Amino acid sequence: MAQDDAISQLLHQTQGSLPAAKPKSLPVARPTPAPVQPPVVMSAHLGEHDDRTRLVIELSDPVNLRAFNLANPNRIILDMPEVAWRMGAPPVPSGHGLIKAYRYGLFRSGNSRMVIDLSRPARLGETLAIPPAAGFGYRVVIDLFPTSQASFEADAGWPADLRAREAEAERKAMIATTPALAGKKVVVIDPGHGGVDSGTKGVNGLLEKDLVLEEGLRLAKELRARGFTVFMTRDKDSFIPLRDRVAFGRAHHADLFISLHADSNPDSSVTGLSIYTLNDGRSDREAAELAKRENQSDVIAGVDLSGGNSPVAPILIDLAQRDTINKSSRFAEAALARLAGTTDILPRSPHRSASLAVLVAPDVPAVLIELGYLSNRADAEQMNTEVWRTRVAGAIAAAVGGHLGAAGTSAKNP
Numbered sequence: 414m415a416q417d418d419a420i421s422q423l424l425h426q427t428q429g430s431l432p433a434a435k436p437k438s439l440p441v442a443r444p445t446p447a448p449v450q451p452p453v454v455m456s457a458h459l460g461e462h463d464d465r466t467r468l469v470i471e472l473s474d475p476v477n478l479r480a481f482n483l484a485n486p487n488r489i490i491l492d493m494p495e496v497a498w499r500m501g502a503p504p505v506p507s508g509h510g511l512i513k514a515y516r517y518g519l520f521r522s523g524n525s526r527m528v529i530d531l532s533r534p535a536r537l538g539e540t541l542a543i544p545p546a547a548g549f550g551y552r553v554v555i556d557l558f559p560t561s562q563a564s565f566e567a568d569a570g571w572p573a574d575l576r577a578r579e580a581e582a583e584r585k586a587m588i589a590t591t592p593a594l595a596g597k598k599v600v601v602i603d604p605g606h607g608g609v610d611s612g613t614k615g616v617n618g619l620l621e622k623d624l625v626l627e628e629g630l631r632l633a634k635e636l637r638a639r640g641f642t643v644f645m646t647r648d649k650d651s652f653i654p655l656r657d658r659v660a661f662g663r664a665h666h667a668d669l670f671i672s673l674h675a676d677s678n679p680d681s682s683v684t685g686l687s688i689y690t691l692n693d694g695r696s697d698r699e700a701a702e703l704a705k706r707e708n709q710s711d712v713i714a715g716v717d718l719s720g721g722n723s724p725v726a727p728i729l730i731d732l733a734q735r736d737t738i739n740k741s742s743r744f745a746e747a748a749l750a751r752l753a754g755t756t757d758i759l760p761r762s763p764h765r766s767a768s769l770a771v772l773v774a775p776d777v778p779a780v781l782i783e784l785g786y787l788s789n790r791a792d793a794e795q796m797n798t799e800v801w802r803t804r805v806a807g808a809i810a811a812a813v814g815g816h817l818g819a820a821g822t823s824a825k826n827p
Contacts, residue, residue, distance in 0.1 A: 451496050452472050452475075452494075452496045453472065453474075453496065453498075454470060454496050454497070454498050454500055455472065455550055456471040456500055456501070456503075457470050457471070457503050459506060459510070461506070461507055461510030461511075461512075462510075464558065465556050465558050466535070466556075467554065469553070469555075470491075470527075470555070472496070472552075473551070474550075475551050476493050476494055476496065477493065478492070478493045478540065480537055481569075481575075482535075482565060482568060483715060484566045487531040487534055488531060489528075489535070489557070490527075490715040491529070491555070492520070492526045492575060492715075493524075494524065494525065495522070495524060498517055498525075500517075506532075511533060511535045512530070513530045514530045515529040516528055516609055516610070518608040518610070519607075519609065519649075519652060520714060521582060521651060522651060526609055526715060528609060528715045534559070534561060534564070534565035535557040535558060535559060536557070536558045536559070536564065537557060538555070540554070540555055541554040542554075582657070583656065583657055583660070586653075586657035586660045586661050587663070588664055591644065597641060597642040598642065598668045598817045599642045599665055599666060599667045599669075600643050600644075600667065600668065600670075600813060601646065601661065601667040602629045602632055602633055602643060602644070602646070602673065603629075603645070603646040603661075603662070603670060603671065604625040604647055605621065605674040605710070606625070607622045608650055608651045608714070609715070610622065610652050610710050610714045613677040615675075615787035615796075616681070616790050616793050617793045617794060621674065621675045623650070624675055624784070624787075624797075626649070628802055628805065631806040632671070632809055632810060634806075635806050635809075639814050646662075652714045654710075654711050654714070654716045655708070655711050658771050662774055662777045667777045669779070669780075669816070670772070670774065670780070671779075672779065672780070672782070673781075673784065674781060674782065674784070675796065676783040676786045676788075677787055681789055681790070682789065683759075683786055684786050684791060685758045685759035685760060685792070686752055686757065686758050686784055686785050687762075687763045687764070687782075687783045688748060688764055688765070688781070689769060689772070689780065690738060690772065691741065691769060691779065692738075703767055704767040707771070707781070708770045737774070737779075741772070741780055742764070743816070745764045746764060748780070748812035748813075749763055751808045751809070751812040754808075755808040756801065756804070756805055769781055784796060
């Protein structure tokens, strides 16, 4: 608590000289030219006290930071321009304070954020800035105080300007900015998670978001070499909301949408690749648990979900989607046959179905491939090798070729 005590003393000594900070907002100290490199988040410090929990973030440069809270579940969002995260080993909450856990990363291009999960309702104090001193950079001090659930919910919600920003980003996701080449079949590759949402962490430290991005890029290269037009929902470590991923596939008139993930299971002995297609809401317990986890991606990243219904329910009642699901299932079976000679396959029912939000486009055949179990040491180790990644990407590409046409230009599926 030494650093926290020092900050308290500094705040007490300089309170009269610090500019008054607007609640939940950190203004820029003075206009400066945009740096070539983004500001760097150098460290974070967590102080847990009886009356408050204090989070101190140290940066190389001042930034515009917005803090607001969202309910269901209770969380605090720190929204800021794009920064580089260089925190090393960040502090871990003890479980006794108001902060249960937190995560950070790129939310959209040009926009980073930290999402703080609360152990109980909390009220945001004024966000204060401390200029560089005593070897430290710019420090942002955020105090959280206990409050009631009713008060928390009354204050929860997205600021209007950020809501407008997200609405515009979603609108752009529905527009294909790059046309497909005439006569070419289109495949959209969707590396899951990303940015502020890291997905599953493997027993060997491998992050799901990094694994699936690297495999997605490798698969895209294989498919382009076979004559397909390929688009990726993300080609860097950034977060993409689930509905934007679906809109992206539809905007590009994809002949096939492939979402890449890696699974986890409390039983570390479970191993093997599996492929999911969309169902009508009926699934076994394990498939339902996977859907619950994967469909939480927007919640994890702090996406505005107010006023929106489940993206699954209204589309599943459309009987026209049955043809799309059938095409998806045929590809899943063909891909499993190809992959069986390349990697371990989940022994029991490797072709599964679940109500996965990322697969709901009624006019785009889509699958979600769980490449293996990061909770299993053997799976995690092989997924971290170049040989395995190359072979699996090649097998998936071969399955796409067999399904859509080897040159990427054959007639539509029957």
